[in-house]
Amino acid sequence: MRKVSRSLPAPEGLGIEVIGVPEGSAVELDLRLEAVVEGVLVTGTAKAALKGECVRCLEPIEQKLDADFQELYYYPEGTNRFATAEEDEDEEASRLEGDLFDLEPVLRDAVVLALPLQPVCQDDCLGLCSECGARLSDDPDHHHDAVDPRWAALQGLSAPSLEAGSNDSGTREGAAENQEK
Secondary structure (H helix, E strand, O other): OEEEEEEEEOOOOEEOOOEEEOOOOEEEEEEEEEEOOOEEEEEEEEEEEEEEEOOOOOOEEEEEEEEEEEEEEEOOOOOOOOOOHHHHHOOOOOEOEOOEOOOHHHHHHHHHHHOOOOOOOOOOOOOEOOOOOOEOOOOOOOOOOOOOOOOHHHHHHHHHHHHHOOOHHHHHHHHHHHHHO
16 A cells, blocks of 8 residues: 655646636645555545635635545556456446556546535525626615516505505405405
């Protein structure tokens, strides 16, 4: 068994549309390499800084990411005397090339799967106003007095009874109670 620590630049496209590891930024790798019968078992942790934007309010986000991964790299076909027919047919199996192995696909899978699907700047982020685009977390009392045009005709029916203060409102409440029963 051998332990290795490395700091490498992040490859291109290590993320999703709204958050990811910037290309060229440092990715810290802590690896444990173990020789097993089939090949080399690589177990590790990747630590990287994430940059993106909140999906609710579009504010910039900076977070840290820790992603664990494990992959078995098989010996080349000629030296693997224990390989079964199924393993020989598996083209997606990770293979050693001499003493080297390609960690990028494993790292990419681990990091992308560890990313938040809906990154937010705060757990209680309110997002943006659908009318004007104002950030609601900056002004929680923000609102617009817009009337849905589909309900405009009904608004005119209830306004005179409230302004006049007629006794008719008591009978309407009683009728509503009877209707619920």
